[in-house]
Amino acid sequence: MFSEDTVLLLYEMSDVLIAGLSNGSVYALMALGMTLVYGVTKAFNFAYGDFFNMGGYFAWMLIIGLGLQFGGYVTIFIVVLPMLFGVGYAMEKFLISPLRKRADWENRIMMLTLGLALFLTNLYMVVFGVKLKSLPAILDGILEVGEFVFSYQDIMIFCLSLGGILLFGWTLNNTRTGMAVRAVAQNPAGAKIVGINIGRIFAATFAISTVMVGFGGILLSQKLFINPSSGGAIMVKAWVVTAFGGMGSIRGGLVAAFIIGIMEAFVGWIFGMSYGIIALFILLLGTLIIRPQGLMGKGE
Amino acid sequence: MLKLSNVTKRFGSLVAVNDLSLEVEKGQIYGIAGPNGAGKSTIYNLITGFYSYEGKIEFEGKPINGLRPYQIVKRGISRTFQIPQTFPSLSVEDSIDIGNRFGNTAAYSRKRVDEVIDFVNLNRERKHKTGTLDLLGKKKLMIGAALATRPKMLMLDEPMAGSNAHEIKALMELIRRINQELGITIIIIEHFMKVLTELTETLLIIETGTEICCGHPAEVTNDPAVIECYLGREDDQG
Numbered sequence: 148m149f150s151e152d153t154v155l156l157l158y159e160m161s162d163v164l165i166a167g168l169s170n171g172s173v174y175a176l177m178a179l180g181m182t183l184v185y186g187v188t189k190a191f192n193f194a195y196g197d198f199f200n201m202g203g204y205f206a207w208m209l210i211i212g213l214g215l216q217f218g219g220y221v222t223i224f225i226v227v228l229p230m231l232f233g234v235g236y237a238m239e240k241f242l243i244s245p246l247r248k249r250a251d252w253e254n255r256i257m258m259l260t261l262g263l264a265l266f267l268t269n270l271y272m273v274v275f276g277v278k279l280k281s282l283p284a285i286l287d288g289i290l291e292v293g294e295f296v297f298s299y300q301d302i303m304i305f306c307l308s309l310g311g312i313l314l315f316g317w318t319l320n321n322t323r324t325g326m327a328v329r330a331v332a333q334n335p336a337g338a339k340i341v342g343i344n345i346g347r348i349f350a351a352t353f354a355i356s357t358v359m360v361g362f363g364g365i366l367l368s369q370k371l372f373i374n375p376s377s378g379g380a381i382m383v384k385a386w387v388v389t390a391f392g393g394m395g396s397i398r399g400g401l402v403a404a405f406i407i408g409i410m411e412a413f414v415g416w417i418f419g420m421s422y423g424i425i426a427l428f429i430l431l432l433g434t435l436i437i438r439p440q441g442l443m444g445k446g447e
Numbered sequence: 448m449l450k451l452s453n454v455t456k457r458f459g460s461l462v463a464v465n466d467l468s469l470e471v472e473k474g475q476i477y478g479i480a481g482p483n484g485a486g487k488s489t490i491y492n493l494i495t496g497f498y499s500y501e502g503k504i505e506f507e508g509k510p511i512n513g514l515r516p517y518q519i520v521k522r523g524i525s526r527t528f529q530i531p532q533t534f535p536s537l538s539v540e541d542s543i544d545i546g547n548r549f550g551n552t553a554a555y556s557r558k559r560v561d562e563v564i565d566f567v568n569l570n571r572e573r574k575h576k577t578g579t580l581d582l583l584g585k586k587k588l589m590i591g592a593a594l595a596t597r598p599k600m601l602m603l604d605e606p607m608a609g610s611n612a613h614e615i616k617a618l619m620e621l622i623r624r625i626n627q628e629l630g631i632t633i634i635i636i637e638h639f640m641k642v643l644t645e646l647t648e649t650l651l652i653i654e655t656g657t658e659i660c661c662g663h664p665a666e667v668t669n670d671p672a673v674i675e676c677y678l679g680r681e682d683d684q685g
Contacts, residue, residue: 323548330534330545337532340495341592342520342549 154294161295163416164409169301170370171408172308173363177381178388178400179315180359186395187332187352190243190253193260195360196382197267200375202231202361203368204271207280220285223365228358235357238263239350247349264378271375279372282365304366311362312401315355324351360385380424387431393444403442448473448632449494449524449600454502456489456656463489464500464656471600471649476626476633478647478664480640482676486656487636488529491602495519495526506600520550525598529605531585535578539569539588542577543595550596559595566629567591567621583614590621600632601625607639615642622646644668652676 177199184192205227209215215222242263246255285307286299319325330338331348338345364373364381371377388407392399410430411423434441449471456464463486471477479487493500496516504511506522514522525546534542540560547559564573567587572580577588586606593601603622607615619642626633637643643650644664652659652673660670667673 326541326545327549329537333534333536334532336528337534337589337592338545339497339516340520340526340528340532341546342517342552342596343545344515344517346515 157294158296159416161297163412165297165301165305167409167412168405169304169308169408170367170412171405172305172312173367174384174388174408175401175404176308176311177360177363177385178392178404179312179397180356181385181389182395182397182400183328183359184352184356185389187328188349190256191260192353192356193257193382194264194267195356195385196378196380197264198231198235198357198360198378199364199367199381200271200373200378201234201267202227202364203280203282203373204275205230205361206282206365206368207275207373210282211280220365227365228362231358231361232354235354236350238357239353243353244346244349264382268375268378275375277375279374280368281372282368284369300369304369307366308363311359315359324348328352384427387427391431391434391441393441396441396443399441399443448507449634450505451494452503452505454493454500454504456486456493456498456500462656464493466502467653467656467658469651469658469661471632471634473632474626474630475649476622476635476647478643478650479634479636479653480638480643480650481653481659484655485653487653488604489656491526491604491636494602495524517549520596520598521552523551523597523599524602525550525593525596525600526602527586527589527593527604527606529608531582531589533577533580533585533588536576538574539577539580540564540573542588543591546592546595550598554597559597563591563595566594566624582609583617586610586618587621590625594625594629598631600634602634604636605638606635607637607642615639619646640668
């Protein structure tokens with residue numbers, strides 16, 4: 148039906164599209180985590196990207212370092228995700244929360260998280276060395292549907308990220324904690340006087356966002372290499388997605404993440420991978436000039 | 448029921464509340480008035496755990512010093528702010544359910560939401576986003592969310608501010624019903640003297656954080672010190 152060249156092109160295009168969708172879904176997960184923290188606590192976490200690495204390194208330690216085979220990634224998720232939750236909760240409770248009581252707390256928290264990012268980068272360097280690391284594919288092989296071909300790895304990453312996003316949305320809309328998170332994000336003083344412990348909600352928010360970005364780290368470390376300083380690039384990417392979608396807009400962040408994921412994959416396929424990041428910044432620059440509030444953000 | 452003993456609050460060199468003592472009896476409506484900047488809202492912020500202070504505050508015979516706002520709510524003290532503090536994108540029933548879920552959680556029941564919505568008469572607006580309510584609706588909602596926490600004492604901060612005569616009448620009626628039908632003790636800060644004299648049994652007048660006069664509203668409003676505080680001394684008049 149199609150010429151050999153067309154079939155080859157369709158093969159490649161479908162592969163690039165699913166790669167873009169899988170990357171986009173992870174970016175969406177990360178951008179949601181970032182929007183959540185900023186929306187609820189009004190604090191900007193500069194160490195956010197380093198928790199992406201933490202997820203990747205924790206998983207690497209179990210799979211490669213300890214040779215954990217039993218249950219594969221299921222075990223990784225059961226062990227690593229609660230660990231990340233604990234790390235995020237403790238970080239807010241013991242490092243960030245004490246600063247919140249002081250004047251000029253926004254800048255103090257910004258400086259603290261910048262310092263934490265440097266600390267974590269160097270800690271990873273000491274513990275894991277500077278060599279690039281990656282995780283084995285969660286599922287090998289390809290799925291052929293007619294003329295199209297999709298890798299199981301990308302499909303799994305896409306499905307797991309989407310599952311994470313849906314779980315996040317469900318938690319936010321249907322649980323007691325989710326209700327408290329929404330209340331604190333909209334009106335902290337109002338939340339206090341109806342009995343919400345906002346300190347606990349701040350800590351829970353940091354913990355959930357750490358799980359989201361760390362989960363993204365576990366998923367993307369199968370496709371990308373991680374090194375001690377790669378958190379910075381991830382942080383920039385999550386920030387670009389958030390700014391492109393509109394600061395504080397969950398829907399905007401989701402749409403932006405998929406646009407960026409697909410755009411990055413196609414630009415990389417056509418011009419080479421290094422052009423992907425250039426396209427990202429051109430897109431951000433264009434957005435800031437034409438629509439500074441982002442795709443779905445509210446203007447002043 | 449509520450007892451403040453020698454409470455002082457300083458902001459740097461400014462003394463916002465100065466060695467204040469007061470006692471609110473169970474079941475009464477207690478009024479607090481005074482000029483702008485007298486320290487009325489600061490007293491609320493001290494009682495509800497928003498600020499630390501010197502002195503002692505007891506509720507139902509137990510000290511509540513050092514408790515955080517959410518812990519104070521769980522003890523049975525609820526409050527409102529002068530400017531309604533609502534959750535703009537949540538519906539009226541969800542906003543009230545938050546008070547229901549996070550207040551006195553030991554007595555949680557979903558039925559409470561319907562009861563409160565009925566009580567504050569927000570049935571027609573129950574599915575509306577709170578950001579779309581008018582001022583009276585927002586005030587009733589804030590009172591409703593406070594009631595949903597199952598308070599023993601409700602502290603209202605200038606509930607009549609910005610309201611017209613019809614709204615004031617509706618809010619006064621609501622406050623009376625909360626006190627009489629639900630048996631909830633009420634403290635009310637208000638600028639409208641007519642509201643205070645009609646509603647309260649005890650009225651405290653403060654200026655610069657210090658008590659000027661306290662007693663039955665009829666006596667208090669005729670007290671020379673109170674008249675001087677509100678109108679100025681005769682020799683000040685031009």
